[in-house]
Amino acid sequence: MLLNFSKMHGLGNDFMMVDAVSQNIFLTKEQIKQLADRNFGIGFDQLLMVEPPYDPDLDFHYRIFNADGSEVEQCGNGARCFAKFVRYRGLTNKTKINVSTKSGKITLYVEQDGQVTVNMGVPQLEPARVPFKAQKQEATYILLSEQQTVFCGVVSMGNPHAVLDVPDLDTAPVRTLGPELELHERFPEKANIGFMQVLNPQHIKLRVWERGAGETLACGTGACAAVVVGQLQKKLAQQVRVDLPGGSLQIRWNGPGQPVKMTGPAEHVFDGQLTL
Ligand SMILES: N[C@H](CCC[C@H](N)C(=O)O)C(=O)O
Numbered sequence: 427m428l429l430n431f432s433k434m435h436g437l438g439n440d441f442m443m444v445d446a447v448s449q450n451i452f453l454t455k456e457q458i459k460q461l462a463d464r465n466f467g468i469g470f471d472q473l474l475m476v477e478p479p480y481d482p483d484l485d486f487h488y489r490i491f492n493a494d495g496s497e498v499e500q501c502g503n504g505a506r507c508f509a510k511f512v513r514y515r516g517l518t519n520k521t522k523i524n525v526s527t528k529s530g531k532i533t534l535y536v537e538q539d540g541q542v543t544v545n546m547g548v549p550q551l552e553p554a555r556v557p558f559k560a561q562k563q564e565a566t567y568i569l570l571s572e573q574q575t576v577f578c579g580v581v582s583m584g585n586p587h588a589v590l591d592v593p594d595l596d597t598a599p600v601r602t603l604g605p606e607l608e609l610h611e612r613f614p615e616k617a618n619i620g621f622m623q624v625l626n627p628q629h630i631k632l633r634v635w636e637r638g639a640g641e642t643l644a645c646g647t648g649a650c651a652a653v654v655v656g657q658l659q660k661k662l663a664q665q666v667r668v669d670l671p672g673g674s675l676q677i678r679w680n681g682p683g684q685p686v687k688m689t690g691p692a693e694h695v696f697d698g699q700l701t702l
């Protein structure tokens with residue numbers, strides 16, 4: 427099977443983009459894991475598979491697979507790369523694109539300056555909707571980990587996130603506490619773990635240990651989750667600049683029941699062809 431693909435990234439969170447609209451593609455979980463390998467494969471954090479729409483009101487559907495082969499509900503940086511990719515591949519010339527993923531429908535806007543704004547939908551705060559085991563909804567939960575007692579916010583952006591407020595991001599235990607909390611028993615479907623340093627109500631720094639991929643240079647849904655948690659904890663304003671190791675995103679949330687808006691770049695790196 428011949429497979430044409432593009433390599434893209436959003437602030438260094440990198441993706442293999444596959445056009446399964448004009449190609450008939452099927453990849454097993456094992457094949458995705460092999461392709462994700464940065465030594466023996468192409469190397470990526472996630473693979474996005476673009477398919478025809480399931481609904482006449484939509485332009486496309488896309489599926490998201492982490493480097494470990496797991497299929498997930500949403501990917502913020504991937505959404506921006508998706509919007510640039512379908513135009514680059516000539517699958518559409520629209521600048522407003524309606525798409526569905528496993529978590530539902532979102533709308534993307536390709537701006538004049540090449541940045542992409544995504545309406546990421548309304549965050550889910552109810553523990554059962556994350557899913558997260560808790561008696562009731564709180565702005566801050568207490569998790570007991572092997573290493574320490576953790577205070578965190580929990581939210582779903584279609585995918586599950588925990589967000590911890592840390593005093594210094596450079597010394598935050600991202601690579602030790604991150605993998606432990608990713609697999610914490612209170613997250614039945616695991617979780618993405620964000621470490622947030624609040625600089626001021628309009629500006630944070632963030633590192634994310636991603637479910638199924640490890641620490642990435644940026645996480646779009648993680649940036650959205652951090653702003654939601656920070657607002658619920660009364661630390662952040664409605665419009666926040668989120669500085670990730672790979673660069674900055676602009677996130678806006680006007681409060682519960684409202685959608686989160688994310689604006690940022692999406693870059694094409696190279697095209698490739700595989701024989702599977
Ligand atoms: N690791 C995430 C999926 C990718 C999210 C991230 N790359 C983003 O930009 O939102 C999960 O398992 O839910």
